[in-house]
Amino acid sequence: MQLSVYIRSLLSRLFPAEQPRRVPELFAGGEIRLLDASEKHLFRDHLLRLDGDTRRSRFAMHATDAFLRSYVETSFTLDTVIYAYLENGIVRGTAELRSLGNADTAEAAFCVEQDWRRLGIGTRLMDLLLQEARARETRHIYINCLATNRKMQALARKFSADMSFEAGDVIGHISPPEAAPTDRLRQWVLRQMPKAQATLSRWS
Ligand SMILES: CC(C)(COP(=O)(O)OP(=O)(O)OC[C@H]1O[C@@H](n2cnc3c(N)ncnc32)[C@H](O)[C@@H]1OP(=O)(O)O)[C@@H](O)C(=O)NCCC(=O)NCCS
Numbered sequence: 021m022q023l024s025v026y027i028r029s030l031l032s033r034l035f036p037a038e039q040p041r042r043v044p045e046l047f048a049g050g051e052i053r054l055l056d057a058s059e060k061h062l063f064r065d066h067l068l069r070l071d072g073d074t075r076r077s078r079f080a081m082h083a084t085d086a087f088l089r090s091y092v093e094t095s096f097t098l099d100t101v102i103y104a105y106l107e108n109g110i111v112r113g114t115a116e117l118r119s120l121g122n123a124d125t126a127e128a129a130f131c132v133e134q135d136w137r138r139l140g141i142g143t144r145l146m147d148l149l150l151q152e153a154r155a156r157e158t159r160h161i162y163i164n165c166l167a168t169n170r171k172m173q174a175l176a177r178k179f180s181a182d183m184s185f186e187a188g189d190v191i192g193h194i195s196p197p198e199a200a201p202t203d204r205l206r207q208w209v210l211r212q213m214p215k216a217q218a219t220l221s222r223w224s
Contacts, residue, residue, distance in 0.1 A: 095116070
């Protein structure tokens with residue numbers, strides 16, 4: 021076995037990276053889990069049920085049914101993750117995380133239907149999205165939030181260690197917490213590997 025492959029497999033066994041929770045979890049009378057592309061229709065129906073105010077808060081614009089239908093069609097790409105809260109197989113809340121062109125920047129969006137609010141669903145979805153971001157080594161997450169959107173701002177404030185607001189109050193900005201010491205040690209060892217290999221090849 022090549023030395024670098026051996027060291028990588030040893031490191032991942034010694035210091036397994038923190039992984040987001042990918043199995044469904046029971047929550048507030050329903051479940052929270054990832055949605056996949058075969059469940060596009062559940063996501064679409066959830067968005068189409070939203071009233072005008074919620075659509076404006078979520079998309080920061082007037083979102084017509086036609087817009088929402090085409091939005092859903094492009095939503096399930098490889099670098100997008102959608103967590104959903106479901107009750108009886110119907111999606112009542114969602115959190116989306118998608119990359120913004122480069123590896124360390126992503127956009128997040130949240131939406132919980134009116135009758136399911138204030139149950140902690142938004143908070144749990146935010147928690148899962150931050151874990152996902154941390155696992156992807158995303159450094160910045162932008163949430164397009166209207167200056168008047170007090171509920172989203174209150175939700176963001178619950179994660180003030182990770183989040184701050186920029187001037188103009190339009191965009192929330194999150195820096196996922198520092199990697200754990202074991203992650204940093206793993207990164208350091210991986211950075212040293214090319215040097216070690218170069219030295220070894222000079223000796224052999
Ligand atoms: C923002 C949103 C996702 C919050 O979802 P939620 O499931 O109600 O969130 P939670 O129950 O976890 O509440 C989170 C916190 O937000 C605050 N909050 C939520 N609704 C509130 C309200 N009506 N009044 C005052 N504070 C409120 C509270 O601080 C609450 O925490 P607490 O209950 O521990 O005090 C939801 O209101 C929503 O979908 N809004 C429309 C779409 C939107 O604005 N998306 C954001 C832009 S992408």
